[in-house]
Amino acid sequence: MSTDDASDAGADATADSDGLDGSYEPSEIEPAWQEYWVEQGVHEYDESVTDPNTLFSIDTPPPTVSGDLHMGHLYQFTLQDFVARFRRMFEETTYFPFGYDDNGIASERLTERELDIRHQDFERREFQEKCRDVCTEYEDAFTDDVQSLAVSVDWDNTYKTIEPRVQRISQLSFIDLYERGREYRQKAPAIWCPDCETAISQVEMEGAERDSHYNDVAFTHVDSESQRDLEQSSDNQPRDTGEDIVISTTRPELLPACVAMFVHPDDEENAHLVGETARVPLFDHEVPIIEDERVDMEKGTGVVMSCTFGDQTDIEWYQAHDLPLRVAIDESGTMTDLAEEYEGLSTDEAREEIVEDLDDEGYLRDRWEISHDVNVHERCATDVEFLVTEQWYVEILDKKEEYLQAGREMDWYPEKMYTRYKHWIEGLEWDWCISRQRDSGIPIPVWYCEDCGETIIADRETLPVDPLSDDPPVDACPECASDDLRPEEDVFDTWATSSLTPLINAGWDWRRDESAETADEVDGASGEFTMDRPQLYPFDLRPQGHDIISFWLFHTVVKCYEHTGEVPFDATMINGMVLDENREAMSKSKGNVVRPEEVLDRFPVDAARYWAAGTSIGDDFPFKEQDLVTGEKLLRKLWNASKLVGHLVDETDPQEPEELAAIDEWLLAKQNAVIEEVTEKLENYEFSKARNQLRGFFWNTFCDDYLEIAKQRLSETDDPSTAYALRTAHRRFLKLFAPLLPHITEEIWQSVYSTESIHTTDWPTTTHHEADLDAGETATAVIGALRRYKSEHQLPLNAELDRVEVYGSIDGFESAIGEVMHVDDLIAFDEDPDVTTEIDEISLDYSQVGPKFGGKVGEFDAALESGDYELDDGTLRLAGEALDSDLFEVREERTYAGDGEMVEADDLVVVVDNWSSSRRLNHAIIAPTASSPIIPSSPRGPLKRASCPAASAVKASL
Secondary structure (H helix, E strand, O other): OOOHHHHHHHHHHOOOOOOOOOOOOHHHHHHHHHHHHHHOOOOOOOOOOOOHHHEEEEOOOOOEOOOOOOHHHHHHHHHHHHHHHHHHHHHOEEEOOEEEEOOOHHHHHHHHHHHOOOHHHOOHHHHHHHHHHHHHHHHHHHHHHHHHOOOOOOOOOEEEOOOHHHHHHHHHHHHHHHHOOOEEEEEEEEEEEOOOOEEOOHHHEEEEEEEEEEEEEEEEEEOHHHHHOHHHOOOOOOOEEEEEEEEEEOOHHHHHHEEEEEEOOOOOOOHHHOOOEEEOOOOOOEEEEEEOOOOOOOOOOOOEEEEOOOOHHHHHHHHHOOOOOOOOEOOOOEEOHHHHHHOOOEHHHHHHHHHHHHHHHOOEEEEEEEEEEEEEEOOOOOEOEEEEEEEEEEOOHHHHHHHHHHHHOOEEEOOOHHHHHHHHHHOOOOOEEOEEOOOOOOEOOEEEEOOOOOEEEOOHHHOOOOOOOOOOOOOOOOOOOOOOEEEOOOEEOHHHHHOOHHHHHHOEEEEEOOOOOOHHHHHOOOEEEEEOOHHHOOEEEEEEEHHHHHHHHHHHHHHHHHHHOOOOEEEEEEEOOEEOOOOOEOOOOOOOOOOHHHHHOOOOHHHHHHHHOOOOOOOOEEOOHHHHHHHHHHHHHHHHHHHHHHHHOOOOOOOOOOOOOHHHHHHHHHHHHHHHHHHHHHHOOOHHHHHHHHHHHHHHHHHHHHHHHHHHHHHHOOOHHHHHHHHHHHHHHHHHHOOOOHHHHHHHHHHHOOOOOHHHOOOOOOOOOOOOHHHHHHHHHHHHHHHHHHHHOOOOOOOOEEEEEEEOOOOOOHHHHHHHHOEEEEEEEOOOOOEEEEEEEEEEOHHHHHHHHHHHHHHHHHHHHHOOOEEEOOEEEEOOEEEOHHHEEEEEEEEEOOOOEEEEEOOEEEEEOOOOOOOOOOOOOOEEOOOOOEEEOOOOOOEEEOOOOOOOOEEEEO
């Protein structure tokens, strides 16, 4: 085989042909094609296609409009685009939309930051307009960024999660679920973010490590008998028993909210406390002591305080034991008047002051530093609280098994990601809270009667509505006739809308029955839900990151399953996250973020896409620049190879001759196999396997082997067989590379073959060509070895070889070897060549051997030095120990047993023998040097290669 540099240099030296002028300049070519694709509508969805079996629909994730593009976007968008471009060629019709999630707290905060304003200072509709203006600017920039990545989005099919059409769909979803009894409004403990001042759902919590303290705090045990005799007591005060009840807590600021103490029913040490009361230190109110199995006896002192509310268990105790409500922390995370002298302090400030006072009063028995996980709001990393508020919920806990079954009906790529979905559902403890207390969002379409509390829902025909600005659908309450109707001020959770993307893209809506005559008919069964594009639903694919399985994927299953009774997509492709080179998550605070613009300033977009295809989906992976360098080399290789093909064959579409030469038919047959395998891998979203197999076949087999053969054959004779095979293979290579490398393949395709975009052509299919692929592999290996042999010995490529002996199967390829390498006498043998293998060196992995065997390492070294060891079946035995194969590495040296000189190159061994001085007669033995099983010829010393049927060898004389 020729070296890469030699091959590329040879291609560069040829005359420009096929319109491929000079070198490839991606900085000029890539933006031009991006503009062309958009202007020409290359990626547009064909609305006339209504047969779901002839199209492929992708439910793309709408990115949050909150800032710049990052490497995660580049990676995720590129994976989606691999699918879209492949399916567009494979299926012909592909629906690949794009959305912007500009509805929610991220957009609200972006607007406040950009305009230096506070949302509280504006009427909601006015502030939302400001949000729209700011988001539009970011969306325009985001669109340019996405287009610069060559993401083949149909820009005529875009949506924004706050646009009126989407608002209508979101409000329709709410009304439909409400009317079917799947939603409810309840005043109850809710997860609350004090910074954002809104309720959040369970899915919006995440764990965070916090430095804190455990505090052992003493409560006073109150004498139960004196408590019962309190009315007869002279001082009207219960008597303390003198016994302290010590609890351990990280949140002493919740002492004013303490409503009970709990012990486990099996806790014999504290059993006597059950039914008694205790006095809360500093605040002096008394609380009952109750038994409950939820107490963790291994944690703290075994006695715990219950506050309303510190965590989920507190809520469960509150509900199970009908405890009183004491609210010590308000919506902003500030202490209330219940905290007495600590009122107005933040929770952090109150915690420190209360601890000091507990210590001063003798109630603090111990305090020590800890680090523990706390629940925080994933948006702002603020510690969450649990407050009693009135919120809207979607009921989901009663259908957990149905949602698990829905997940089982989908195909998961990779399959292991279903486990994350399953674990999330199994761990659900709350119904889905969908109401938020903020201004940027879709209004909940509800009014309330102030007199009787009746809920009044907007008419579906009038949606979208904003109750703060629009009139209610009735003049008076239908229950009590009161005209005092209060609008709902809350908006929907972002995910309550984003979860509807399959229905948004399919054009889901409610249509009234035009034959209905009365208002009751219009509002009731006189209408139905329809889809403008029913052929898209269920969608073929949902691509997304593993970090939002519980957010987006699960909620989409809930909403769409409830509305349609179907799982919203057939398959889901889950990608991992891009990490830094140390495998840490990229973040601004760490200063390890790599921006796409930094990468694309130095590398072509196609090189970045090559990098994105390098990792198995679902796996987090570090960003490594080397893959971009490798991708850039592939672009240069593809460009130079294409120029060489054009130089060798002027005609772009030569006719197939009646009979192809064996080596030409073998190339096309081998490419058939690659097409089948690459197609299968792309269908299964195995991009890295598809990329590596395609690159390996193109680079090693086509460029380094076949192109050299074709160049020699076509330079010596006008061979129609080679011309046809070369052009056919080249066209198919461009199509195979097109989804991964869209710019360079488009440039070559339209410069050489057609003015039609390569991305609208058909995916290559297998042809009728068949061949013995193994024999062809051996033949090309023989040709490559003989070419190197001549080069190393400064012989011209057309130098005659009198005799060549091949050890291995080359049936049908004898003439190809003979013609290309000018061999007079070619003989093939089935037996192995007389090549032996000896151990040259055994290297220990000291990083593992040292910790495992300690002081014996010196004995190991001495045994290896003296040869006092045994190597048996992958196990190294020495100094009385047996080392597994992962602890050492064997380097072998191969020699030819006969006379002559051995030359190794890649996976072949060449042995040359000068038989006489008057007539130089060279013997060359060629055999694979790939790792083969070895059999010890003695306890130590030389090892002979075991029989290797695939071995091939060549004996040549000149």
